[in-house]
Amino acid sequence: MSIAAILLLSAGTFFFATGVIGFLRFPDFYSRMHATGKGDTLGAVLMLAGLALYNLDGGFSLGNLLVSMKLLFIGVFWFLANPTATHAILRAAFDSGLMPWTKDGKPVIEWPPKSQEDT
Amino acid sequence: MAFVVSFIILFVFWMFLSGRFDYFHLSLGIISCAIVAHASHDLLFKDIRAKNRHIEVIRFIKYLPWLFYQIVLANIHVAYLVLHPRTLKLIDPHIIRFKTGLRKDLSLVTFGNSITLTPGTITVLIKEGHYYVHAIDRFVAEGLPGDMEKMVGHIYMED
Amino acid sequence: MESFFLAIGLILGLLILLSLYRGVFGPTLFDRIIGVGFVGSKTLVLLVLMGFMYGRIDMFVDISLAYSILIFIGTLVFAKYFKSKGAM
Numbered sequence: 001m002s003i004a005a006i007l008l009l010s011a012g013t014f015f016f017a018t019g020v021i022g023f024l025r026f027p028d029f030y031s032r033m034h035a036t037g038k039g040d041t042l043g044a045v046l047m048l049a050g051l052a053l054y055n056l057d058g059g060f061s062l063g064n065l066l067v068s069m070k071l072l073f074i075g076v077f078w079f080l081a082n083p084t085a086t087h088a089i090l091r092a093a094f095d096s097g098l099m100p101w102t103k104d105g106k107p108v109i110e111w112p113p114k115s116q117e118d119t
Numbered sequence: 120m121a122f123v124v125s126f127i128i129l130f131v132f133w134m135f136l137s138g139r140f141d142y143f144h145l146s147l148g149i150i151s152c153a154i155v156a157h158a159s160h161d162l163l164f165k166d167i168r169a170k171n172r173h174i175e176v177i178r179f180i181k182y183l184p185w186l187f188y189q190i191v192l193a194n195i196h197v198a199y200l201v202l203h204p205r206t207l208k209l210i211d212p213h214i215i216r217f218k219t220g221l222r223k224d225l226s227l228v229t230f231g232n233s234i235t236l237t238p239g240t241i242t243v244l245i246k247e248g249h250y251y252v253h254a255i256d257r258f259v260a261e262g263l264p265g266d267m268e269k270m271v272g273h274i275y276m277e278d
Numbered sequence: 279m280e281s282f283f284l285a286i287g288l289i290l291g292l293l294i295l296l297s298l299y300r301g302v303f304g305p306t307l308f309d310r311i312i313g314v315g316f317v318g319s320k321t322l323v324l325l326v327l328m329g330f331m332y333g334r335i336d337m338f339v340d341i342s343l344a345y346s347i348l349i350f351i352g353t354l355v356f357a358k359y360f361k362s363k364g365a366m
Binding site for chain 3 (some may be wrong): 055082
Binding site (some may be wrong): 136138 | 336340343
């Protein structure tokens with residue numbers, strides 16, 4: 001069980017590290033959110049699951065089970081909350097008119113976005 | 120009815136968080152859960168009359184393993200893009216827009232979070248039935264909306 | 279296992295320093311908000327690791343739970359505020 005915990009912790013640290021490196025390397029805000037929104041979610045969930053497994057290694061008492069369930073609950077909450085926070089901050093950036101970086105320098109959709117529907 | 124259900128949920132959550140079962144902590148829990156349930160019983164169950172709620176829960180749980188597999192794929196994709204020495208040559212970001220057929224709030228939220236967690240795309244804005252999605256290159260941009268919209272619509276019975 | 283936790287904690291601390299770079303020198307304001315939130319998600323795991331190292335996991339897990347909710351609410355509040363203010 002502790003070998004599985006070590007594997008999960010290492011994988012989580014690797015995804016955290018790729019998230020941070022992508023956060024430093026990508027060219028603009030919207031691309032950086034690709035790294036943070038995905039790497040952060042999976043990294044934290046994997047590390048918390050590994051720690052919950054390691055905690056169960058000491059034996060199955062009521063206190064141990066409660067701590068492991070709390071760790072899993074933090075994981076589930078983070079799994080739901082982090083994409084939502086990413087979406088909220090992206091929406092704030094989009095509404096305040098931050099231009100996305102593109103290769104040819106012009107956006108694909110019209111800018112600023114029109115509010116009526118023209119399908 | 121909504122008060123009783125939210126009180127029971129809150130009280131189970133209190134016992135889960137406190138982990139002590141003597142009279143002092145349990146009575147504190149009953150008092151505070153009653154106050155919170157009275158103040159916010161109309162937030163948790165806005166449409167308590169909706170039937171077939173258990174089918175939605177079962178379908179959502181069946182949907183989760185596929186979503187987790189997609190998240191692992193997305194992270195490997197991001198790791199490949201990040202660790203490649205010439206990242207700026209690989210990526211070609213665009214914001215694309217497409218129309219959606221989903222109407223319920225819960226299915227819109229689920230679909231938006233699923234887009235954020237699948238490879239190469241993040242949801243930027245949901246406005247008047249349109250999704251604005253930032254895609255990291257042209258290849259993933261052509262794959263949207265894909266069959267994920269049908270899967271989410273199948274969960275919440277919007278077929 | 280103790281030294282493994284120590285190594286993981288050191289790597290997480292290094293990652294926190296790296297993401298503080300965006301928090302301090304970020305070109306736009308939203309980069310700074312996300313940099314601070316990114317520090318928070320590392321701290322969330324680091325708190326649980328510290329609980330295992332000190333042997334008081336039953337206390338540190340509650341702190342970590344409260345901290346995760348705090349990061350989420352903080353990011354939402356920042357997003358809402360700067361959206362209404364139009365900070366660009």
